[in-house]
Amino acid sequence: MSVRGKANGKNGRKVVEVAGRWGFAARGVIYLLVGVLALRIAFGDNGEQADKGGALTEVAAQPMGSVLLWLLGIGLVGMALWQLTEALWGHKTTKRLLSAGRTVFYAVVAWSVFVFAGGDHSGGGGESDRQSHDMTAKALDLPAGQWLVGAAGAAIAVAGVVGAVQAVRRSYRKHLRLGEMSSRTRTAVDVTGVGGGVARGLVFAVAGGFVVRAAVTYRPSEAKGLDDTIRSFADTPAGPWLLVAVALGLALYGLFSFAMAVWRRV
Secondary structure (H helix, E strand, C coil), rough: CCCCHEEEEEEEEEEEEEEEHCCCHHHHHHHHHHHHHHHHHHHHCCCCCCCCCHHHHHHHHCCCCHHHHHHHHHHHHHHHHHHHHHHHHHHHHHHHHHHHHHEEEEEHHHHHHHHCCCCHHHHHCCCHHHHHHHHHHHHHCCCCCCHHHHHHHHHHHHHHHHHHHHHHHHHHHHHEEEHHHHHHHHHHHHHHHHHHHHHHHHHHHHHHHHHHHHHHHCCCHCCCCHHHHHHHHHCCCCHHHHHHHHHHHHHHHHHHHHHHHHHHHE
């Protein structure tokens, strides 16, 4: 390889690294805000919406909110770009497929942020709930729709359980530059990684369960978006205190994402 080719390769890796770190930071902002909004709901503020749309509305209300929204969208594009490189040049087929799925996911989320930043706030708070109902209704009308929706719900639930187990096992550590971290930093990252990962996994598992129930009952309204799923924790025997725990966990996951932006090997 020529010297120029090597330089271009290094420059390309640097661009991907910056994109990935910016993406983790953007993800951190969204989860931190969703956690804060969920915490407000737990203490009686039912006017809030604990989903992406609610988080974007919160950002937009800040000074220079429009600029912050565009920066958030660019960060999510960076995450999509990094995941795309993992999908194209990763070593294991399974991980490449997962990265391809994440590429599409983050690209869609980034686009929705740009649309919001451009002034179309129709995807504001409660967006996840409306989308969940609409998508489930359309899917149920397809041939073998109940089976498709049920399989999708089961996949979401399994992904949540797997994510929670991986968090408890601290599987994320293999991706971190542990040698460059102090013992206090490692402890702080473990608190946010385990607590945040378990809360996030629990939310996914419950959301998947609701989708399965929608398939079994053939009622799209049974499928819940992020906001309704989070609110459902207050209806358990543990009451609002479980919602408080989940809200704090989601906020921790936001902080964990910030830590990944700094310490992850990208």
